[in-house]
Amino acid sequence: MQPATLCYLLRNERVLLIRKKRGLGKGKFVGPGGKVEDGETPIEAAVREVEEEICVAVNDPSKVGEFEFVFGDEPKMFVHVFRAETFSGEPRETVEANPRWFDFENVPYDEMWEDDRLWMPHLFSGETFSGRFRFDAEGDELLEHELETDIDCRT
Numbered sequence: 001m002q003p004a005t006l007c008y009l010l011r012n013e014r015v016l017l018i019r020k021k022r023g024l025g026k027g028k029f030v031g032p033g034g035k036v037e038d039g040e041t042p043i044e045a046a047v048r049e050v051e052e053e054i055c056v057a058v059n060d061p062s063k064v065g066e067f068e069f070v071f072g073d074e075p076k077m078f079v080h081v082f083r084a085e086t087f088s089g090e091p092r093e094t095v096e097a098n099p100r101w102f103d104f105e106n107v108p109y110d111e112m113w114e115d116d117r118l119w120m121p122h123l124f125s126g127e128t129f130s131g132r133f134r135f136d137a138e139g140d141e142l143l144e145h146e147l148e149t150d151i152d153c154r155t
């Protein structure tokens with residue numbers, strides 16, 4: 001399964017999301033991230049993607065969760081989720097992404113992947129989690145989900 005990352009920058013009860021300009025989930029608000037490339041660890045990929053997408057240097061992100069993303073019967077991605085409280089540089093718009101800060105209580109779930117509302121509260125409260133989310137073949141509707149919290153998170 002294709003490994004991928006999401007890396008959430010958190011500061012003062014706010015989270016940085018991007019409006020994705022291309023690729024899977026184009027037009028949605030998501031966390032910065034993308035596919036893990038050959039020879040990279042998930043943590044290296046997470047740091048690289050944040051730099052590429054919003055020009056921010058992330059310091060030592062911690063892994064907080066992971067999930068399988070399934071379209072129809074086809075496992076699509078295995079996503080490693082990170083959080084980072086220390087980073088430098090002002091988030092900037094790039095060809096890939098338009099960054100924006102949101103208060104935890106104003107996250108725009110209606111403009112995000114449907115699974116995000118299930119697990120992001122755990123990210124905000126500092127819990128770890130593991131999930132499996134099965135969408136229809138087009139990726140439009142969440143059909144089934146499993147979610148476990150308090151998992152042992154290794155990178």
Ligand SMILES: Nc1[nH]c(=O)nc2c1ncn2[C@H]1C[C@H](O)[C@@H](COP(=O)(O)OP(=O)(O)OP(=O)(O)O)O1
Nearest residue numbers: 004005006023024030033034035069079113115116
């Ligand atoms: N259910 C889900 N909820 C969510 O919020 N983000 C998800 C998700 N399933 C996958 N993602 C994220 C993981 C990853 O960051 C992104 C998919 O990455 P892309 O295919 O856009 O990869 P890249 O940006 O690396 O694209 P390329 O430039 O084509 O390699 O979608």
